[in-house]
Amino acid sequence: MADQDTMNVCNEIFVERLKQNDEWGERNHTPLKWLAILGEEFGEACKGELELDDEGFRKELIQVAAVAVAAIESGDRRQMQVAIDEAQKAIQEAPDENHNQGA
Numbered sequence: 201m202a203d204q205d206t207m208n209v210c211n212e213i214f215v216e217r218l219k220q221n222d223e224w225g226e227r228n229h230t231p232l233k234w235l236a237i238l239g240e241e242f243g244e245a246c247k248g249e250l251e252l253d254d255e256g257f258r259k260e261l262i263q264v265a266a267v268a269v270a271a272i273e274s275g276d277r278r279q280m281q282v283a284i285d286e287a288q289k290a291i292q293e294a295p296d297e298n299h300n301q302g303a
C-alpha cells in the first residue's frame with residue numbers, strides 16, 4: 201500500500217534525524233551552509249548510484265531527506281528568532297506609559 205510505503209520511508213528519515221541530533225546536536229547553519237551539506241549528501245547518493253550500490257544510494261537519499269528536514273527546522277528557528285528580536289525591539293522602543301504618571 202502506497203501510504204504505508206510512504207510512512208515507512210518517513211519513519212526512516214525521522215530515525216536518521218534523531219541520529220543526526222545525537223551526533224551533532226542542534227545545528228543552526230546559514231542557508232548556504234545547509235545547501236553545501238545537502239550537496240555533499242547528494243553527491244554521496246550520486247556516487248552510490250554510479251557505483252551501482254543500490255543500498256548506498258538509498259541510504260544517502262535518506263540522509264539527503266533528513267538534512268533537508270534539519271535545514272527546514274533551522275530556518276524555522278531563525279524565523280522565530282527574528283520575530284522575537286523584532287518584538288523585543290518594539291517593546292524597548294515603545295513609549296513608557298508609566299513614566300510621567302503621578303508626578
Ligand SMILES: [Mg+2]
Nearest residue numbers: 241244260263
Ligand atoms: Mg552521507
